[in-house]
Amino acid sequence: MSQPRRVAVMGVTGSIGRQSLDVLRRADQFELVAVSAGRRLDDLVAIVEEFRVPRVGVPDEASARHLAERLGSGVEVVVGDAGLVELCRDADVVVNAVVGFAGLPVTLATLEAGRRLALANKESLIAAAPLVERVRSTPGAEIWPVDSEHCALHQCLVGSSEEPTRPDVERLWITASGGPFRGYGAEELAAVTREAALRHPTWQMGPKITVDSSTLMNKGLEVLEASALFHVEVDRIGVVVHPPSIVHSMVEYVDGSVLAQLSAPDMRLAIAYCLGAPERLAHHWGRLDFTKPLHLDFEPPNRELFPALDLAYDCARRGGAAPAWLSAANEVAVEAFLEGRLAWRDIIPLVAATLEHFEEGPLESVEQLREEDARARSLAHGSLPR
Numbered sequence: 001m002s003q004p005r006r007v008a009v010m011g012v013t014g015s016i017g018r019q020s021l022d023v024l025r026r027a028d029q030f031e032l033v034a035v036s037a038g039r040r041l042d043d044l045v046a047i048v049e050e051f052r053v054p055r056v057g058v059p060d061e062a063s064a065r066h067l068a069e070r071l072g073s074g075v076e077v078v079v080g081d082a083g084l085v086e087l088c089r090d091a092d093v094v095v096n097a098v099v100g101f102a103g104l105p106v107t108l109a110t111l112e113a114g115r116r117l118a119l120a121n122k123e124s125l126i127a128a129a130p131l132v133e134r135v136r137s138t139p140g141a142e143i144w145p146v147d148s149e150h151c152a153l154h155q156c157l158v159g160s161s162e163e164p165t166r167p168d169v170e171r172l173w174i175t176a177s178g179g180p181f182r183g184y185g186a187e188e189l190a191a192v193t194r195e196a197a198l199r200h201p202t203w204q205m206g207p208k209i210t211v212d213s214s215t216l217m218n219k220g221l222e223v224l225e226a227s228a229l230f231h232v233e234v235d236r237i238g239v240v241v242h243p244p245s246i247v248h249s250m251v252e253y254v255d256g257s258v259l260a261q262l263s264a265p266d267m268r269l270a271i272a273y274c275l276g277a278p279e280r281l282a283h284h285w286g287r288l289d290f291t292k293p294l295h296l297d298f299e300p301p302n303r304e305l306f307p308a309l310d311l312a313y314d315c316a317r318r319g320g321a322a323p324a325w326l327s328a329a330n331e332v333a334v335e336a337f338l339e340g341r342l343a344w345r346d347i348i349p350l351v352a353a354t355l356e357h358f359e360e361g362p363l364e365s366v367e368q369l370r371e372e373d374a375r376a377r378s379l380a381h382g383s384l385p386r
């Protein structure tokens, strides 16, 4: 690469944002041209100073004034969704590391501008799949999945059929660590605490996705994400529990061959793959050691004790805004759980109860999606314990 690739990291103060910076620190072929954050302004200031970032996005005017005072006139501060959209247009690669549905403007704007989207925000793709599909055909637009399972599938699908229905693929297999409560019985699950849910056995991640991993909703959302990304219907996508988190996912072809991608569980590998492609960046974190015994165990998930999985498949089959409802209600439930207002065992039942009010129909516009999202959230809020 002669010119440095211009990178923007949206949601830079979160877990994926920080790990993206770590990748950028160790590679000189990139230039960080824009960052955004919704919270942790002190951290944001430190990042802008360290990387000499020329443009910054924040959600509101008060944060913008605060930041402008601290950073001086050399840094341009932009505000709100409109500001984010501008930042996305100005980069070669945009890392969408915003948490939840709030990442939607970044996903759409990056693809509309014909840029590469390094997607860590699965919620925007899941909720808006039919709308994302329309802007994906913009010349230059590409989605490179940062989510480790999808990054693995992406690598295992290299060389597969270009036909839209992927006739040479029998099944995509998404691996799951099983989360911290694998092997628990119903009684133990009923007594789960906030602290226990935030302790993931193999991955270092933000609180929202860590809780989603403990309910297996993260895996359910990943099935929807894989279906939207790779155009494979959910009935050809399986989930398999693999506690060591070394095989990140697999593609089973029609001839019975299974291709897998293996690595140490470190998100920086996936981020580096998405930023550098088609070049692979040399780095030294997360190597597997094949000179020692290595156990690659697989087992089926317990769908009765972890009903989030079947709920997600069901939403995929219903289509339209059903995945948006699933994701929105789950965001409300997880937030309430993190605030201590909802028990762990009530997270998925609250999502299921919200979905009972969903009415099927096509999803046609961003405005409609925002209305559906708001309705699901309001119903979920209404079912929270007082």
Ligand code: MG
Pocket (backbone or CB within 6 Å): 147, 148, 149, 222
């Ligand atoms: Mg994942």
